[in-house]
Amino acid sequence: MLIEERFSDLSKIFLKVWSIESSSKWSSQNPANGQCGVTALVVNDLFGGEILKTKTPEGWHYYNKIDGIRCDFTESQFSEIPHYQDIPSNREEAFSDTNDKQYSYLKTQVLEKLNR
Template identity: 70%
Template sequence: MTKNEQMLAALQQSWSIETSSKWTKDNPAAGQCGVTALVVSDWLGGEILKTQLPDGWHYYNRIEGIRCDFTASQFSAKIPYSDTPSSREEAFTDTNERQYECLKEKVAAAHN
């Protein structure tokens, strides 16, 4: 299993209503993009990118030059990526400290 596959598995185990108010059992990645981009950045480094979508900014990562969007499954349509450079500060506008700390702890536990 690659690092990215391990990360996706850990995220899928960790997403919950505690990590995004938009989470649902049918769409666990919903609303998780900002908080996920932050936690992925903590674990795997790389850059945080964003793309403007009808409902606002969508955040994801570029790791070792490759786009890694761990929350793309929340959307039914194909994402028209612009790969606009972003930052931790901007990604934090999509989440809050409580959600971030919760996801960070759950991902760490899932990795052990």
Template identity: 65%
Template sequence: MEKKTIKVEEIKKILLESWSLESSSKWSKENPAKGQCGVTALVVNDILGGEIMKTKLPDGWHFYNFINKKRYDLTDSQFIENITYKDLLSNREEAFADTNAKQYNYLKQKVSTALFR
């Protein structure tokens, strides 16, 4: 059986279709990425590995991924202003503090199902 190569762009499209009130209480149709940074960084880390990074913003920590020495912020669309990234090394525990088990399990299942069907 051939191993499937997963591209970040593919995951980004799936995330946009998967984000909902089930993955973040801040979600809305107008701003689907709102509040999704921690849970998204965790799920992307599960699938693609790499590191979870963080940057302090006025509303708190913002989480995203570094994969193969490249920054991937799949939830940056939630912000109107540009982000000045500090690229501080974070970890799964810190990112998980931004979500909960129900939201994480929901998003991981939705993304995994779409990727591996």
């Protein structure tokens, strides 16, 4: 399976499993809101690559770079796509945007959906 197809499938999975359990900022009107750090961590677990960040008016926004491709599964939370700065980040910084419970929940849900 091509990486683009896997990313498309993963995007659909995130939309199904993001919830108040994975971010306290979640809402049904904006399911990606507040999901960037926890999502970047799960994507990093699955595909490796780099975690990057960009400064937004709301604070740091985390996303991934895999095989030279920027992968931002949570950009839909913004009314305008951010101007990506692609600043190198790491798991520790991305984890500052979430907690163990949210991370464990999201990772478990994604793995269950991927294994079906």
